[in-house]
Amino acid sequence: MTSIDIRARGLVKRYGQTTALDHVDFAASPGESVAIMGASGSGKTTLLHSLAGIVLPDEGSILVGEPSSVVELTEMSESDRSEWRRTRFGFVFQQGMLIPELTALENVALPLMLGGRSRRDSFASASTLFGPLRIDGLQSKRIGQLSGGQAQRVAIARAQVTGASVIFADEPTGALDSATSKEVLSALLESTTGQGRTLVIVTHDPEVGARCDRVVHIVDGTLLATEPGDRVVATGRA
C-alpha cells in the first residue's frame, strides 16, 4: 500500500442553475480521517464524488498521489480515473451495494479478479480480511442472508482488498441502528486509519464526525469550517 495525499483547490460544480460546489478547497493526508458534514443537498456527496474522480468538477484541480509522483485527477480520461478508483481507492456506500447474487467472499474477491489476479489468489487474499473484520464464517453466504452490519463489514473488506490507500465512505452507517453503527464505524476506522489509510467520510451523524480526526462543514456548496472531530459533539454541529 502506498501513501496518497489528496489536495483539491477551487472546486466548482454546477448542475444547471444549482451550484453544488462553490470554490471548495480540501486536503487529506495519509492516515487521516476526515468527515464531511452538512445538510441534505449541501454538496457533500458531490465533493466526495469529485475527490474520488466519479464526477468531474467544472473548475478547480484535484492532485492525488504520493508526494514524489502527484497526478491531476481532473485531467485523466474516464477509463484512467476508473482504473484509479479500482486500484487505489476503496468505497463504502450507505446500503453496502454488494452484488446480491454473489457470495460474500466473491464480492470481496471481485476487485482483485478485475485487476487480473487469478481466482485462487483473489479468493485467498479476500478470505484473510474476514477474520479481522469479525465476519469469519460468512464467506459463502449470499448478501441477502447477512444482517445490515455484516453486509457493511463485507463492503469494508471489499474496499480495502486491493490495498487501496484512500477509502471514501458515503453515509456508511446511515442505514444501521445505533449499536451496529458504532461497531461498523470502529471496524472501518481500524481497517483504514489504523492501517495508515486515509478515510474520507460523508455523514449526517455528529457521533461519526466526533470519531474522525477532522470535520469539515459544507453549506450550500461552500466549505464553512474545519474543526477537530472531538469538538463536533460539543458544538452539536451537523
Add this chain to the structure above:
Amino acid sequence: MRGVVALRLAGMMIKPTGVSKATVALPVVAFAVATAMLLIVVGGASEIFRWTGADVDKYRSLAVVAVVLLVVPIVTLASSAARLSARRRDDRLAILRLLGARPALVTAVTVLESTAYAAAGAILGVALYGASLPLVGFIELRGAPLGASALWVGPVAAAGIVAAVAAVSCISSLVGIRGVVVSPLGVKLRTTAPRVRWGRLVVGAVVVVVAILVMNSIDRGGGFIVIAAVMAGVLGALLLVLSLVGPLVVRLVAVAEARFASSPVRLLAARKILDDPKGTWRAVGGVALTSFIAVVGGVAASLSAVEGQGDALLLAADIQTGVVMTLVISFVAVGCSVGVNQAAEILDRRQISISLDKLGVPRSVMERARYRAVLMPLAIASLAPAGVGVLLLLPQAGATLVTSPQSLVTIAVGIVGGIAIVALALLATRPVAASVFRDERTDA
C-alpha cells in the same frame, strides 16, 4: 368504491415521465409484436384449415404443431411485458403505500395499469399485423403464395386476440407484483436464491412415460381430430418436461461455471443464472422444443424430398418453409422477450450498477456478464435439443443427411440466425444501460 379509487389512481399514474417513458414504450412494443405474431400464426393456421384436397390432414396436423410450438414463446413474451410494466411502477407504488394505501389497492392499480398498456400494445399489434400481411402473403405453400387476404383473421378473431393478450397481461402482472414486496419504504426484491428441485427429473420422467402410454392407447384410425389431439398432447407433454428439466440443466451448467470461473464476467454471469434458473429458462426456453422439432421436421422433409415425387415433394418443401417460419417466429418472440426482461433487469439493478461503476468496475464487464447470462442458457436451450434431434435421427436418416444435407443446413442456419436475433435484442438494450449511468451523473 375501491374499484373507482383504483381506476382514478391508475389514471393519474399512467402518465409517463423521464426514465419511465422507456419502461412504458418497451412493454407496449412487446405486446404489439406478440399480438402481430399471434395473429399471423392464427391467420396461417386458419387458412390451412380451410383447404381441401390431397394431404389436407397432414397440413392441418402440421399447423397444429406450429401453433402449439409458437404459443409458448409468444405467451412468454406477453408475460414478460406485463411483468415489466407491473414492476416498473415500484417508486410510485411505494408512495401510494406511504400515503396509506392497502396492498390490495396497490395491486389493483398495478394490474389495471399494465392491462391498459397491454390493450394499447395489442391494438397497435393488430395494425402491425395488417401492415405486414402483404409481405407475409408472399410465403409460398402448395406451390403458390398464400396471399394477404388469406391470412386475415377477421375483426372478431382480432378483437378476441386483443382481449386474450390483455387477459394474459392481467394474470402475469398479478404474478409479477407477487415477486416484490411493496412497503412504504420502497420495493424490495427477493434476496434468497430459489432452489431447483431434483424431483423435477422424476416428474419429467413420469410425464414422458404417461405420454408414451397415452399415445399407444389411442386409436390411430380415429381420424384427424384424434391425430391432432395426440400430437398436441405429446407436444404439450414435451413442453412440460422441458419446463421441468430445462431449469435444472441450466442450473447444473451454471454451478460448474461458478465453481471454476476464472474471469469476473464468467463468475457474474453464472451467479446471475443461479439467482433465478427458472426465470432464466422461462426467458429462453421457448426455442427448445422449436429447435428439436425443426431438426426432426427438417430431416423428415429431406427424406420426403429424396424418396418422394409430385405432391410428396411439394409437402416436403412446405414442411421446410413451415419449419423455418416457426423457427424465425419463436426466436423473434424470444428476442423481444429477452429485450424486455433485460430492460427490466437493468432498471431493477440500477443502484448496484451505479455503485459498481463508482468502484471502477468497467461497464464493459457488467455488459458482457449480462449478455453471457442470456446467451449461454439460450445456446443450451437451442443447440442441445437440436443436437439430441440429430443424434436420434442419425440411425434412420444418416445416409440421407450426408447425401442431401440442405434441410439440416437450413435448420442450422435458422438456429444460428435465431441466436443472432437474440444477441441483437441484447445489444438493443445498451441505451437503457447507458441512460442509467447518464442519469446518475446528472443527479450526483
